[in-house]
Amino acid sequence: MNRQFAEKCRQRPDNLRRLPKCFTTIATGPVPQTRSKCAKALSWTDEFHVLYRGRELLCFAGCDYLRLSEHPTVRAAINHTLDHHGLTVAASRVTTGNHELYSRLEQELARFAGTETAVLAPNGYTANLIAAQAIADKVTHVLVDERAHASLFDAARLLECPIATFKHRHVDDLKRQLTRLPASARPLVMTDGLFAGDGSIAPLAEQTAITPPTGWLLLDDAHGFGVLGERGRGTTEWSGARSDRIIQTISLSKAVGVFGGAILTTRKHANRIVSKSRLFAGSTPMPLPLVGGVLAALEVLRTDSARRRRLLYNVARIKNAMRSAGIAVPDTPAPMVSVQIDSNRSAVARFRKHLCAHGIYPTSARYPGSAAANRFRFVVSSEHTAQQIDQLTTALLSFTDMLSQPLHRNP
Incomplete structure (x- = not known):
């Protein structure tokens, strides 16, 4: 919050001046700054594949969960x-x-x-x-x-x-x-x-x-x-x-x-x-x-409730496979899987190369101000085939020696 806003807060009635410390610390602090840049342009060949370094790779990205844009x-x-x-x-x-x-x-x-x-x-x-x-x-x-x-x-x-x-x-x-x-x-x-x-x-x-x-x-x-x-x-x-x-x-x-x-x-x-x-x-x-x-x-x-049913099926398919391999993922119907690997650059590079070798585009989750560079996020849709889901699952599970616990585990 900027200083003008903080000053207005301090000028409010007495019962609002007596704030818990957690409020006053954040209210008077600087506005967090984030630096980001646009990702490299991707060329989509169809609703599932992109061209990357001269190869066509299967891409699990975006938020078009039910593929209604198509x-x-x-x-x-x-x-x-x-x-x-x-x-x-x-x-x-x-x-x-x-x-x-x-x-x-x-x-x-x-x-x-x-x-x-x-x-x-x-x-x-x-x-x-x-x-x-x-x-x-x-x-x-x-x-x-x-x-x-x-x-x-x-x-x-x-x-x-x-x-x-x-x-x-x-x-x-x-x-x-x-x-x-x-x-x-x-x-x-x-x-x-x-x-x-x-x-x-x-x-x-x-x-x-x-x-x-x-x-x-x-x-x-x-x-x-x-x-x-x-x-x-x-x-x-x-x-x-x-x-x-x-x-x-x-x-x-x-x-x-x-x-x-x-x-x-x-x-x-x-x-x-x-x-x-x-x-x-x-x-x-x-x-x-x-x-x-x-x-x-x-x-x-x-x-067309069948689309949501297909989405739930695809989500359950990949999450159940990952849990069976000992990888913790939130027990929710959310259509994304997030994994975090060792933070050193060589591990990240090896994981990206591993995904490409399995025909998967490496979708690192570098969202401004939030995700770490060593976190990768994969989004499944209702229209992905079982074969495509299994292709991603195989790529992830074959690299389990480098996977660490996800950022959050549901109780």
Whole structure:
């Protein structure tokens, strides 16, 4: 948080000045800086293979978990919408850009997710920022899972109040910090639903239960929506957590396979977004053809449950094989496997060479500010064949002498 924000925090009433040490330390500290660069451009030969150093390799990367970006119905809907409605509204939704397709998609998203309403965002990252801006005057403290997505930390800083982190998925640590707050506190708990780095899932029901009635819970469910739960509604459905204090943000570029973001919430909060979020008011909404694509993708998600069943089968196939070999992976239906090897450069180089020798593209998980250079993340989809899953499994298990414990093991 910057120094101006910290000064505002210090000028608040006495009951907010007497903060637990963990809050004051983070609130007055510098904004973490990350340095990253674009990865080398990849040339895809089909939906599963890339060209790498002159070879065609099988690639387990990205977040198109159900491969809906390749679905003919979704692609046809994008082209149809472009032909009939054009490309963009070229204006904010609070001026002349509020096309009827946006309201229709918000209604369909709410119907699919079982929420009161939905509000579209330009993408999943900005969905968290928009959701936070809408309740900035309602929150006095923020607690963020230490491994949360960077967008949640950026959203937290918009709230101009003390920020602290709690141990990853640690309900007792979150409870301890909540109980140390003043009685008048109105905390906001922030967490990913499905943590994309290793496939662990937030204990959302327990977190919701200990969040006070005056508090909120902002759930970044970018990777859970469309994947988790009987109907694909995400972490809320999978965990059984229900509360009108949960604000669920989603990405439309992962399991949905298109692009954009949304906030699944109550009508009251949706109205606050429109009236209070400068990011929402000042942004041009997603291009209309993509709205048509998302509408088609939602229909596929509603009517074709076989895709999620195939995804669960593929996930179970590789995770069961790894557990049988003594490699710990989170016991969740998350469609990613993360392994960490010895940190020395020679070990990393040998592992990359080993993967290439087995026809697998080495997808190192060097996400800005989070993953180590010696961690590799592999994502399976519903459309990978059993032979392709087994090819990856064989490559990993034949290198087990170099594998160490993953970054996180579910209890």
